[in-house]
Amino acid sequence: MKFATVEEPGGAVRCGVVEDGMLLRLPAGTTVLELIRTGSLHEAGARARATGDAVPLTGRRLLPPLEPPSIRDFVAFEEHVEGMVAPGSVPPEWYEAPTFYFTNPCALIGAHDDVPIPPGSRLFDFELEVAAVRGPAGICGYTILNDWSARDLQRREMKVNLGPAKGKDSATTLGPWLVTADELEPYRDADGFLALDMRVAVNGCEVGQDLLSNMGWPFEELAAYAGRGTRLRAGDVLGSGTCGNGGCLAELWGRGDPRESLRPGDVVEMTVEGIGTIRNTVVPGVELPPVRPARARPRRRSR
Known part of the structure; x- marks a missing residue:
């Protein structure tokens, strides 16, 4: 199975299973990270196929599939x-x-x-x-x-x-x-x-x-x-x-x-x-001022 996370045209974030150019959506609030943590990717995928809440991937922004802790x-x-x-x-x-x-x-x-x-x-x-x-x-x-x-x-x-x-x-x-x-x-x-x-x-x-x-x-x-x-x-x-x-x-x-x-x-x-x-x-990226270099340290050991 392929699990994607997308931004919907209205800005909402949803995840689901990708099949034939369609996203079989899981309930709002579900995240791929949650499914990974609970070991329920395949179970959730089967649910997505059964519910039939399918929308085209076209017109939806693909986000990173999960927000990893590290x-x-x-x-x-x-x-x-x-x-x-x-x-x-x-x-x-x-x-x-x-x-x-x-x-x-x-x-x-x-x-x-x-x-x-x-x-x-x-x-x-x-x-x-x-x-x-x-x-x-x-x-x-x-x-x-x-x-x-x-x-x-x-x-x-x-x-x-x-x-x-x-x-x-x-x-x-x-x-x-x-x-x-x-x-x-x-x-x-x-x-x-x-x-x-x-x-x-x-x-x-x-x-x-x-x-x-x-x-x-x-x-x-x-x-x-x-x-x-x-x-x-x-x-x-x-x-x-x-x-x-x-x-x-x-x-x-x-x-x-x-x-x-x-x-x-x-x-x-x-x-x-x-x-x-x-x-x-x-x-193009943001242009920022140059980083200030370190000062030359006097290396005194007392005030």
């Missing part, structure tokens, strides 16, 4: 690390255990929303990913994730051995809907990975293509690592990290590709087999 974004593709961090090689620490950072759940945007360039950035980039959503007892579904990145801000921040911060927290696309885990089981390969085709195009020209099964760890192991010494909650989102072979512009830059960063008017379209397509247009 988002962990991993870096699970070896080829991406080769292009981004160490062209031609991968740091040995990458192989030892999965690595992730927490991104901003308050900055989620929908499948077709405009995405503004972050203040102060001149190197704006996309990142093609798949995200798994945690249920009460394991992964309950999958969606597409675009981890929009201000590369110039990110590079400065990470020279301090912390972050990313403002280089990453301005926008993350999640959508177009949540596909329940059982729907994608036919794509699982002999090694336990989901062999989904992933593609990204800019202004109609394909830039990158990979298989999700090129991850270094399956989502189940990413979830297990994320839960070490802590706990995951139902609704937590786990991003795969950017795929290889052109999953973002920065990877291509690391391999010597001279193409430009994203500009206002660029349309970024991502399609993942078995899930769907998201399509966002880059627009």
Whole structure:
């Protein structure tokens, strides 16, 4: 089943099951996060089919399918690390255990929303990913994730051995809907990975293509690592990290590709087999005054 959350023409927010271009609506006030937490996605989907409250998706804004309590974004593709961090090689620490950072759940945007360039950035980039959503007892579904990145801000921040911060927290696309885990089981390969085709195009020209099964760890192991010494909650989102072979512009830059960063008017379209397509247009962002640099500290130890 595919669960979507939409904004109705009058502004009300509803969720339901997507079938044949229609939204089979669930009762007002129902949220996908609530259904995940109660483990009732399939039961609710059956109810939606039985009630027949169907409306066209056309004319309704697709919102992120859920409002997750947290988002962990991993870096699970070896080829991406080769292009981004160490062209031609991968740091040995990458192989030892999965690595992730927490991104901003308050900055989620929908499948077709405009995405503004972050203040102060001149190197704006996309990142093609798949995200798994945690249920009460394991992964309950999958969606597409675009981890929009201000590369110039990110590079400065990470020279301090912390972050990313403002280089990453301005926008993350999640959508177009949540596909329940059982729907994608036919794509699982002999090694336990989901062999989904992933593609990204800019202004109609394909830039990158990979298989999700090129991850270094399956989502189940990413979830297990994320839960070490802590706990995951139902609704937590786990991003795969950017795929290889052109999953973002920065990877291509690391391999010597001279193409430009994203500009206002660029349309970024991502399609993942078995899930769907998201399509966002880059627009100008808010111009803010430059950040004031830190003062030179006198380092006195007494008044």
